[in-house]
Amino acid sequence: xxxxxxxxxxxxxxxxxxxxxxxxxxxxxxxxxxxxxxxxxxxxxxxxxxxxxxxxxxxxxxxxxxxxxxxxxxxxxxxxxxxxxxxxxxxxxxxxxxxxxxxxxxxxxxxxxxxxxxxxxxxxxxxxxxxxxxxxxxxxxxxxxxxxxxxxxxxxxxxxxxxxxxxxxxxxxxxxxxxxxxxxxxxxxxxxxxxxxxxxxxxxxxxxxxxxxxxxxxxxxxxxxxxxxxxxxxxxxxxxxxxxxxxxxxxxxxxxxxxxxxxxxxxxxxxxxxxxxxxxxxxxxxxxxxxxxxxxxxxxxxxxxxxxxxxxxxxxxxxxxxxxxxxxxxxxxxxxxxxxxxxxxxxxxxxxxxxxxxxxxxxxxxxxxxxxxxxxxxxxxxxxxxxxxxxxxxxxxxxxxxxxxxxxxxxxxxxxxxxxxxxxxxxxxxxxxxxxxxxxxxxxxxxxxxxx
Ligand code: UD1
Ligand code: CA
Numbered sequence: 001x002x003x004x005x006x007x008x009x010x011x012x013x014x015x016x017x018x019x020x021x022x023x024x025x026x027x028x029x030x031x032x033x034x035x036x037x038x039x040x041x042x043x044x045x046x047x048x049x050x051x052x053x054x055x056x057x058x059x060x061x062x063x064x065x066x067x068x069x070x071x072x073x074x075x076x077x078x079x080x081x082x083x084x085x086x087x088x089x090x091x092x093x094x095x096x097x098x099x100x101x102x103x104x105x106x107x108x109x110x111x112x113x114x115x116x117x118x119x120x121x122x123x124x125x126x127x128x129x130x131x132x133x134x135x136x137x138x139x140x141x142x143x144x145x146x147x148x149x150x151x152x153x154x155x156x157x158x159x160x161x162x163x164x165x166x167x168x169x170x171x172x173x174x175x176x177x178x179x180x181x182x183x184x185x186x187x188x189x190x191x192x193x194x195x196x197x198x199x200x201x202x203x204x205x206x207x208x209x210x211x212x213x214x215x216x217x218x219x220x221x222x223x224x225x226x227x228x229x230x231x232x233x234x235x236x237x238x239x240x241x242x243x244x245x246x247x248x249x250x251x252x253x254x255x256x257x258x259x260x261x262x263x264x265x266x267x268x269x270x271x272x273x274x275x276x277x278x279x280x281x282x283x284x285x286x287x288x289x290x291x292x293x294x295x296x297x298x299x300x301x302x303x304x305x306x307x308x309x310x311x312x313x314x315x316x317x318x319x320x321x322x323x324x325x326x327x328x329x330x331x332x333x334x335x336x337x338x339x340x341x342x343x344x345x346x347x348x349x350x351x352x353x354x355x356x357x358x359x360x361x362x363x364x365x366x367x368x369x370x371x372x373x374x375x376x377x378x379x380x381x382x383x384x385x386x387x388x389x390x391x392x393x394x395x396x397x398x399x400x401x402x403x404x405x406x407x408x409x410x411x412x413x414x415x416x417x418x419x420x421x422x423x424x425x426x427x428x429x430x431x432x433x434x435x436x437x438x439x440x441x442x443x444x445x446x447x448x449x450x451x452x
Contacts, residue, residue, distance in 0.1 A: 004100035004125060006050070007181070008043035011087045012036050012107030013056030013078040018231040024058035025229070026107035027065050030239050031246070032285040033267040035110035035229060037069035038242075046117035048103055052091045054078050083199030085191040092185065099181040100124070104202065106175045108229045110238055116221040120178035129183045129214035130205055132156065133176040135226040143172035144203045146218050153218040154210045156203035160196035171218070173203055174226025183214065266302075278314070286320065304336075307343075325360075339370075342385065354378075355397065359385030365409060367392040384419065393425070 016025020026036035040051060051073035055062040059077050066073055078090040088095075088104055095102060101124050103117055112133075120131040132153060134146050145166050147155040156173050157166050179187065187205040195201060210216045229235050246269075247260040254273030257263050262279045265271075269283045272291035281295050284302025289295075293306050296313030303320025311329045312318065321338030324330065328341040331348035339353045342360040347353055349366035355378050356370045368389050370381040379397035383389065387401045390409030401407065402419035411425030 006048045006101040006103060007052060007094060007099040008048035008103040008105060009052045009054065009088055009091050010036060010039050010105045010107050011054050011084060013054050013081060013087055015057040024062055028235055030110050031242050031265060031267040034065060034069060036107035038110035039105050039107055039112060040070045042112045042114050042117060043103055043105060045114035046121060052076060052094045054087045054090045056081060084202035085188050085200040088202060089188050095184055102179045102181050102184045104177050104179065106228065109175055109226060111224045111227050111241055112176055113225060116225050119219050123217045123219065124178050124180055127215055128217045129180045130209045130216045131178040132206065132218045133174045133221050134171050134218045135174045135221050135223050136170050137172060137223055138170060140170050140172045145169040146171045146173060153206060153216045155207040158201060174221060175228060356381040358383045359387060359403065361385055362387045364389045365391035369394050371396045
């Protein structure tokens with residue numbers, strides 16, 4: 001099959017009014033990735049070497065987004081929304097280059113998996129001209145019905161054009177199909193718009209192909225594969241299904257999730273075996289975790305790299321650029337951004353480390369803050385290996401703490417501290433004997449005088 005060339009045409013011109021959003025529908029995200037990007041990924045995984053996006057509503061925004069998630073995809077604008085067949089023809093120029101297989105997909109059907117597409121392509125390789133990826137549902141309202149005659153698919157009828165009998169059919173069009181490249185343009189051009197909606201229906205190519213004696217096949221995929229997103233409730237439903245699939249994969253690959261239903265992954269989360277994830281953990285995009293890490297409850301992690309055997313949380317926040325080396329510890333209510341925490345270093349309590357390096361084995365005391373921002377620019381804090389930063393210190397960047405240096409607690413450090421030095425950045429303590437008692441008596445008599 002790999003010898004067969006394949007183009008995927010992804011339709012994404014619709015407005016998606018039911019999302020009630022300023023953002024084009026297909027740019028709404030699932031697992032941190034626009035839903036149309038999930039479709040692109042599935043097409044790629046099924047061997048579509050070339051990709052086309054048909055856009056219309058929000059074309060500029062779509063183009064910008066596509067440059068990121070599908071840089072190789074060509075975009076075509078469908079100026080007027082005259083139906084799904086008309087939309088595919090907007091990409092006529094690409095289709096006419098002559099591909100063996102054309103996959104037509106909808107940008108709002110994000111849970112399609114590559115296997116269903118691969119099965120459809122196999123049917124083309126066996127000689128089918130049109131392959132429909134169907135699914136069964138007890139509640140088919142709104143979907144095109146697959147009309148079969150003596151076991152052969154002969155037509156797809158849209159809900160609005162169905163007879164009462166046809167409406168009872170539960171085998172539906174998922175909206176995904178594979179078409180033989182050699183016949184695609186001929187079939188699409190034969191589609192008319194004499195139907196209830198006055199649109200050029202892509203689904204009509206089934207009847208056209210079968211009427212011309214071409215082989216038309218229906219395959220069956222699971223309901224999820226065909227789940228079309230029209231509103232935010234369906235978006236959440238798709239997110240839920242995606243997360244469930246991913247949790248399952250992650251657990252089977254050797255990761256312990258104590259309460260899997262409370263852990264949320266991103267489309268690109270990498271997580272190594274023997275990692276243990278406690279309940280209520282969120283992974284945003286760009287997280288890579290090696291083996292044997294412990295992620296305690298209620299941690300929020302994005303854009304972070306975590307080496308083996310690190311210990312994180314509970315209630316830790318790792319932001320983009322957090323780079324934890326082996327056995328580093330980031331404890332409760334700590335935030336780390338754009339900073340390397342080297343091997344075995346500890347940042348355990350109520351601390352902010354941003355734009356910094358914490359050297360191997362260093363210990364950062366509770367409440368330490370790297371003051372990295374003056375309201376205009378960001379500055380770097382460099383903390384050497386084995387340094388000890390006392391609790392409640394402010395390290396005002398740019399500043400360097402040498403290897404093995406000690407910082408007294410409560411210090412405001414504005415000047416660099418050399419290796420092995422001890423730095424105090426606070427007023428010395430003054431103790432006056434008896435003064436406490438004297439004050440107490442003075443305050444008590446003042447209060448008594450007021451009451452009179
Ligand atoms: C379509 C199918 C229906 C199927 C259902 C599955 C047709 C005629 N009907 O119906 O059989 O059961 O999907 O979800 O194909 N689009 C354009 N330009 C247009 C029209 C649509 O780009 O002119 C895009 C939309 O943005 C969307 C996709 O095509 O991504 C599907 O269009 P939509 O109007 O939602 O089709 P349905 O009525 O759901
Ligand atoms: Ca739809």
